[in-house]
Amino acid sequence: MADQHNHEHDHEHEEPEVTKVIGEVPDLSNAEARPITVVGNPVLHRECQDVTAFDAELSTLIDDMFASMYAAEGVGLAANQIGVDLKVFVYDCPDDEGVRHIGHVINPVLEEFPADRRRVLDDGHEGCLSVPTAYAELPRPAYAAVRGQDKDGNPVRVEGTGFFARCLQHETDHLYGFLYIDKLSKRDRKDALKQMAEGTPKYATVPNN
Numbered sequence: 001m002a003d004q005h006n007h008e009h010d011h012e013h014e015e016p017e018v019t020k021v022i023g024e025v026p027d028l029s030n031a032e033a034r035p036i037t038v039v040g041n042p043v044l045h046r047e048c049q050d051v052t053a054f055d056a057e058l059s060t061l062i063d064d065m066f067a068s069m070y071a072a073e074g075v076g077l078a079a080n081q082i083g084v085d086l087k088v089f090v091y092d093c094p095d096d097e098g099v100r101h102i103g104h105v106i107n108p109v110l111e112e113f114p115a116d117r118r119r120v121l122d123d124g125h126e127g128c129l130s131v132p133t134a135y136a137e138l139p140r141p142a143y144a145a146v147r148g149q150d151k152d153g154n155p156v157r158v159e160g161t162g163f164f165a166r167c168l169q170h171e172t173d174h175l176y177g178f179l180y181i182d183k184l185s186k187r188d189r190k191d192a193l194k195q196m197a198e199g200t201p202k203y204a205t206v207p208n209n
């Protein structure tokens with residue numbers, strides 16, 4: 001997911017100071033930033049494969065995903081955004097309460113919204129590294145929880161509020177073949193694609209044939 005800092009609606013998103021960090025930035029000394037796939041590339045529009053091998057190759061993929069996300073100044077990245085057909089996402093994303101969340105989830109599944117929790121929608125704007133330079137308003141539940149595994153195959157559960165809840169939903173959607181623009185009205189989707197056509201990304205992308 002793209003950072004909200006990079007767009008014109010900055011003033012609408014009040015970012016609290018980071019007072020707490022959950023997770024840590026991995027050692028990326030051997031990691032390589034890879035170019036980002038963009039809307040239209042088939043790998044983004046179908047469900048990715050489940051990860052079954054929790055090996056060194058998976059660790060390298062996660063590190064390269066972090067490197068790619070940081071190079072593109074994103075706050076979340078799914079494996080198919082660097083052309084890899086596997087259910088993996090990484091994040092380094094603030095929530096609305098001043099907590100910076102850093103980590104990865106393998107084979108994520110979004111939990112059903114808890115019945116006992118008030119269904120509050122977050123009205124923020126959203127962008128995606130695979131739809132470069134475009135942003136659109138997209139209401140999403142202001143709370144989300146994802147279950148999956150870590151790189152060693154251990155079960156994990158990650159939950160978040162506000163902007164981080166948006167990120168968890170956005171990245172899980174990617175791995176099932178959906179982009180945020182697929183959730184927009186026809187008109188807003190068209191507008192986002194127009195913004196993309198008129199803009200130039202500040203990071204390397206994979207050309208569509």
Ligand SMILES: [Zn+2]
Nearest residue numbers: 001128129130
């Ligand atoms: Zn995205």
